[in-house]
Amino acid sequence: MVTGIGFGVDIGGSGIKGAQVDLATGELASERTKIPTPRSYDIDEVVQTVLDVVAKAGWEGPFGCTFPGIVKRGVLHSAANFGPHWIGLDLQTMLAERSGHEVHLLNDADAAGLAEVDFGAARGRDGVVIVTTLGTGIGSALFLDGKLVPNTELGHLEIDGAAAETRTSSAAKEREGLSYKEWAPRLQRYYAMLDFLFSPDLIVVGGGISRKSEKFLPLITGLRCEIVPAALENQAGIAGAAMALAEG
Numbered sequence: 001m002v003t004g005i006g007f008g009v010d011i012g013g014s015g016i017k018g019a020q021v022d023l024a025t026g027e028l029a030s031e032r033t034k035i036p037t038p039r040s041y042d043i044d045e046v047v048q049t050v051l052d053v054v055a056k057a058g059w060e061g062p063f064g065c066t067f068p069g070i071v072k073r074g075v076l077h078s079a080a081n082f083g084p085h086w087i088g089l090d091l092q093t094m095l096a097e098r099s100g101h102e103v104h105l106l107n108d109a110d111a112a113g114l115a116e117v118d119f120g121a122a123r124g125r126d127g128v129v130i131v132t133t134l135g136t137g138i139g140s141a142l143f144l145d146g147k148l149v150p151n152t153e154l155g156h157l158e159i160d161g162a163a164a165e166t167r168t169s170s171a172a173k174e175r176e177g178l179s180y181k182e183w184a185p186r187l188q189r190y191y192a193m194l195d196f197l198f199s200p201d202l203i204v205v206g207g208g209i210s211r212k213s214e215k216f217l218p219l220i221t222g223l224r225c226e227i228v229p230a231a232l233e234n235q236a237g238i239a240g241a242a243m244a245l246a247e248g
């Protein structure tokens with residue numbers, strides 16, 4: 001087991017958040033520092049904001065960091081909500097050089113999933129587990145017997161000719177002014193698809209809106225697997241980022 005205090009940063013579409021993390025429990029060990037994501041999505045401005053979050057939190061040292069796109073060995077291979085100018089960027093090296101410390105970069109949903117598997121709703125669960133995050137997009141993390149298969153991008157499964165996340169994310173709910181009851185059939189279709197394609201043993205539903213899970217999870221019915229709310233809500237990304245660095 002990894003112990004000590006680490007630092008995690010979660011780069012999101014609307015905010016960049018960071019905090020110290022107790023690596024033995026996944027709990028945040030400091031206040032969360034949050035700065036809005038620059039609306040320009042300019043690379044330099046976003047990187048500077050990450051460094052500002054770390055500095056404002058008073059952290060000097062290595063940190064884990066998430067990005068809402070495909071991340072392979074520190075390099076971005078997609079950036080659905082940040083724009084194509086991010087693709088191909090070695091963001092991990094850039095953050096390490098600009099901060100002067102080691103950085104571990106990973107997909108945001110993968111980070112949230114790691115935290116849920118180690119400390120949250122999927123703790124101690126074997127078999128196939130899918131953690132999803134409902135937010136600006138839909139993130140996914142796939143686990144087999146607790147081991148992550150990274151970068152699954154299941155929010156981009158196509159439904160009616162478009163990525164599922166465009167109509168089913170919580171941002172889509174907000175954008176279209178849908179009530180929970182109106183949004184639920186879209187969730188039903190999406191989660192039934194995941195259930196059919198992957199036959200998971202457990203689906204965990206995360207993202208900020210998981211705080212209100214009682215309003216929509218009971219409306220998702222007929223799945224062959226259990227579907228439960230995330231336990232760590234919005235702090236999962238920060239915790240998972242810090243843990244990913246610590247666990248190498």
Ligand code: BGC
Nearest residue numbers: 068069070080109137138139
């Ligand atoms: C991105 C994923 C990300 C998810 C949640 C999607 O649009 O493609 O990489 O995990 O949004 O932020």
